[in-house]
Amino acid sequence: MVIPSDQGMVRILLLAMVVVGCCCGRVFLIGGALSPNNTDVYNALAKTVPGRTPTPGNCSEDWAVTTCPRIAVVTSAAANSADGDEAYSVDMTGSPSYHTQFLQFGMAPLHVTAHVDNYLQATDQGTTEGKRNYEILMQADIIFFNGGDQSRHSRTWLLDDGGCNAIFCSLISRYRISQVVWSGTSAGNAIMSNPTFGEGIPYGHIYFSNSVGLAPKKVNDGAVNGSGLSDTRNGTKGLQYTDNGGFISGFPAISSIYESDSHFDARGRLVRIVPDMKQLNKTYAFGVDEDTAFFLDNNEGRVYGTNGVFFVDVSNATFPKTEYFTAKGVRVSYMSQGDRFSLNGNIITSSKPEITTPYYTNYTDSADIAAAYECTKLLTRLVDQKAQTNYGRTKVPSGYPSNAPRFELAFTKDSQTKGYYLNKKYTAVQAIINIGVLPARSLVGLHKRA
Numbered sequence: 001m002v003i004p005s006d007q008g009m010v011r012i013l014l015l016a017m018v019v020v021g022c023c024c025g026r027v028f029l030i031g032g033a034l035s036p037n038n039t040d041v042y043n044a045l046a047k048t049v050p051g052r053t054p055t056p057g058n059c060s061e062d063w064a065v066t067t068c069p070r071i072a073v074v075t076s077a078a079a080n081s082a083d084g085d086e087a088y089s090v091d092m093t094g095s096p097s098y099h100t101q102f103l104q105f106g107m108a109p110l111h112v113t114a115h116v117d118n119y120l121q122a123t124d125q126g127t128t129e130g131k132r133n134y135e136i137l138m139q140a141d142i143i144f145f146n147g148g149d150q151s152r153h154s155r156t157w158l159l160d161d162g163g164c165n166a167i168f169c170s171l172i173s174r175y176r177i178s179q180v181v182w183s184g185t186s187a188g189n190a191i192m193s194n195p196t197f198g199e200g201i202p203y204g205h206i207y208f209s210n211s212v213g214l215a216p217k218k219v220n221d222g223a224v225n226g227s228g229l230s231d232t233r234n235g236t237k238g239l240q241y242t243d244n245g246g247f248i249s250g251f252p253a254i255s256s257i258y259e260s261d262s263h264f265d266a267r268g269r270l271v272r273i274v275p276d277m278k279q280l281n282k283t284y285a286f287g288v289d290e291d292t293a294f295f296l297d298n299n300e301g302r303v304y305g306t307n308g309v310f311f312v313d314v315s316n317a318t319f320p321k322t323e324y325f326t327a328k329g330v331r332v333s334y335m336s337q338g339d340r341f342s343l344n345g346n347i348i349t350s351s352k353p354e355i356t357t358p359y360y361t362n363y364t365d366s367a368d369i370a371a372a373y374e375c376t377k378l379l380t381r382l383v384d385q386k387a388q389t390n391y392g393r394t395k396v397p398s399g400y401p402s403n404a405p406r407f408e409l410a411f412t413k414d415s416q417t418k419g420y421y422l423n424k425k426y427t428a429v430q431a432i433i434n435i436g437v438l439p440a441r442s443l444v445g446l447h448k449r450a
Contacts, residue, residue: 025175025176025178025182025253025254025296025298026048026175026178026180026181026182026295026296026297026298027181027182027183027192027253027254027295027296028044028045028048028142028181028182028183028184028293028294028295028296029183029184029189029192029260029262029286029288029293029294029295029296030183030184030185030186030188030189030262030288030292030293031185031186031189031262031263031264031266031288031289031290031291031292031293031294031305031307031309032147032185032186032189032262032263032288032290033186033263033266033290033291034185034290034291034293034305035291035306036094036095036096036101036104038291038305038306039105040304040305040337041291041292041293041304041305042101042104042105043105044293044295044302044304045105045107045142045181045183045293045295046069046105046106046107048069048142048181048295048297049069049141049142049181052067052068052069052070052141053067053068053106054068054069054105054106054107055067055068055106056104056105056106057103057104057106058106059103059106059107059108060108061103061108061109061110063108063110063136063139066108068106068107068108069106069107069108069141069142070107070108070110070139070140070141070142071102071107071108071109071110071140071141071142071143071144072109072110072111072112072136072137072140072142072143072144073088073098073099073102073109073110073111073112073144073146074112074114074143074144074145074146074153074188075087075088075098075111075112075115075146075148076112076114076115076116076119076145076146076152076153076156076157077145077146077147077148077149077150077152077153077186077187077188077191078115078146078148078152079116079148079149079152079224080115080116080117080224081113081115081117081118081122084113084115084146085111085113087146088109088111089111098111098144098146099111102144107142110136110140112133112136112137113129113132113133114133114156114157115152115156116152116155116156116222116223116224116226117224119155119156119157123156123157123165123166123167123168125166125167130167133167134167134170137167137170137171137174138170138171138174140180141180141181142180142181142182142183143171143175143180143181143182143183144183144184144185144188145182145183145184145185145187145188145191146184146185146186146187146188147184147185147186147187147188147262148186148187149187149222149228149229150187150188150190150191150196150198150229150248150250151196151198151217151221151222151226151228151229151248152187152222152228153187153188153191153222153250153251154191154196154219154222154248154249154250155219155220155221155222155223155226156222157251158219158249159219160218160219160220161219162219162249172251172252175253178298182251182253185262186262186263187262189260189261189262189288190250190260190261190262191250191251192250192251192253192254192260193250193251193253193254193258193259193260193282194249194250194251194252194256195247195248195249195250195280196247196248196249196250196251197214197229197245197246197247197248197259197276197280198229198245198246199228199229199230199231199244199245199246200230200231200242200243200244200245200272201243201272201370201397202267202268202269202270202271202272202370202394203243203271203370203394203395203396203397203407204239204240204242204243204244204245204272204397205243205244205245205271205272205275205276206271206272206274206275206324206325206394206407206435207243207244207324207325207400207404207405208231208240208243208244209275209276209278209279209324209325210322210323210324210325212231212233212234212240212244213279214231214244214245214246214247214276214279214280215229215230215231215232215233215244215245215246215247216246216247217229217246217247217248218248219248219249221246221248222248228246229245229246229247229248230245230246231244231245231246239399239400243397245272245276247276247279247280254296255343257282257283257284258282258283258284258285258286259273259276259277259280259282259284259285259286260285260286260287260288261273261285261286261287261288262287262288262290263289263290264287264288264289264290264309264310265287265289265307265308265310265372265373265374265375265376266289266290266307266372266373267372268369268370268371268372268374268375269287270287270310270312270332270375270409270433271369271370271394271407271409273285273287273312274312274314274317274325274327274330274433274435275325275327277312277314278314278319278325278327282314283313283314283315284311284312284313284314284315284346285310285311285312286309286310286311286312287309287310287311287312288309289305289306289307289308289309289310289376290306290307291305291306291307292304292305292306292307292308292309293305294309294335294341296341296343299342299343299344300340300341300342300343301340301341301342301343302338302339302340302341303335303336303337303338303339303340303341304337305337306337307336307373307376308334308335308336308376308426309334309335309336309339309341310332310333310334310335310375311332311333311334311335311341311346311348312330312331312332313330313331313332313333313346314327314330314331315331316329316331317329317330317331322437323437324405324407324437325407325435325437326435326436326437327433327434327435328434328435329432329434330432330433330434330435331430331431331432331433332379332411332428332431332432332433333348333427333428333429333430333431334376334379334380334426334427334428335348335350335427336425336426336427337425338350338351338352338425339351339352339427348427348429350420350427350429351422352420352421352422352425352426352427353420353421353422354418354419354420355383355384355418355419355420355421358383358384358385358386359384359385360381360384360385360386360387361385361386361387362385362386362387363385363387363389363390363391363447364377364378364381364382364385364390365378365390365391365392365447366378366390366391366392366393367392367393367395368392368393368394368395369392369393369394369409370394370395374392375392375409378390378392378409378411379411379428379431380419380426380428382411382412382413382417382419382428382431383413383417383418383419383420383426383428383429383431384419384421384426388412388413389410389411389412389413389447390410390411390447391408391409391410391411391447392408392409392411393406393407393408393409393438394406394407394408405437405438405439406437406438407435407436407437407438408435408436408437408438409433409434409435410432410433410434410435410436411431411432411433412431412432412433412434413431413432414432416429416430417429417430417431417432418430
């Protein structure tokens with residue numbers, strides 16, 4: 001293997017790839033809250049490595065001789081090295097360690113010990129620890145980034161200007177020629193797009209979008225005792241701090257026009273991702289649900305696990321200039337287990353039968369669209385009902401001004417909208433979502449009947 005020695009040349013190459021919007025790597029995105037018994041996801045991850053044989057419970061951890069997939073476990077989203085070491089090696093009741101979990105599913109794990117409190121020595125090839133971490137990352141078949149706070153991933157592996165440190169530049173070079181699979185759960189998923197964003201709540205993101213927007217954060221905000229992705233521009237005692245969020249340099253794992261998010265509909269994040277995409281100048285986004293994974297093998301994707309993956313497309317959307325955020329013409333799709341996705345045209349393919357005769361007659365609305373899996377319900381019901389539109393409204397959380405609005409999401413179908421169903425799993429393709437604003441004290445009924 002040839003390892004680039006000129007960090008500057010690697011960074012020039014990465015910049016060129018971002019400019020052309022290239023997606024040329026293999027990334028396994030996990031939505032967080034992954035069950036230790038989710039065999040569909042773990043087995044799929046283990047099988048991403050050709051020429052290696054997953055051997056559950058019987059893998060040698062000697063990478064010189066093992067025939068199992070070699071997985072480097074990076075715990076740099078932890079608050080410090082002690083917490084990262086514990087996550088890797090200490091089993092809790094109902095929550096096995098990363099070491100135990102990956103061995104159970106036939107992978108050979110080794111721990112990368114770089115964190116926000118020791119990254120200077122742990123990513124320096126001139127130290128014993130840094131050399132060991134470098135060797136692990138250069139030999140691994142899979143790099144797994146843990147959950148926690150993605151700004152800590154940034155602080156550990158990126159320079160203050162957002163560029164990669166020497167070890168990470170070499171790892172990016174391996175990734176770009178498909179020598180290694182990158183994977184991550186929760187924050188480890190979110191870090192895969194550049195920039196990455198987070199903190200706050202969905203209502204806070206959409207409420208503040210047109211006034212102050214997301215806070216631009218520096219890499220060193222992810223340091224020990226740093227402010228992370230919190231919006232501290234107006235102090236640390238108001239709604240802007242608790243409910244809004246920020247963005248920071250992330251990893252170049254997917255094309256620059258795509259964003260990735262985790263815990264997606266479990267936390268009602270469709271409400272926040274559309275305004276955030278506008279500010280971050282993203283055209284497309286993947287929202288991966290909990291206990292679910294989305295494997296992008298260069299330009300081809302597939303869904304694994306319990307729930308679904310949202311695909312959000314704002315390429316033809318408009319954003320009227322109003323006091324609060326509004327949007328028209330957002331296209332949203334929903335994929336579930338086994339569905340495939342091609343980045344060449346953003347085409348979804350499902351093996352489920354197409355819905356030609358809707359099962360339901362009436363609409364389905366939601367009075368709390370940011371609650372868990374309400375968007376999933378409205379979107380999947382839309383493609384299996386005769387009614388053309390479902391409406392969902394946000395609630396106004398406590399602490400907001402009396403004139404704070406409710407936001408309304410209209411889920412509508414047209415000739416491009418398709419639905420598929422099999423064994424209690426739905427696929428919904430190309431629904432339209434329009435986002436509007438209702439006065440705080442509006443008494444209009446939830447569904448706008450003709």
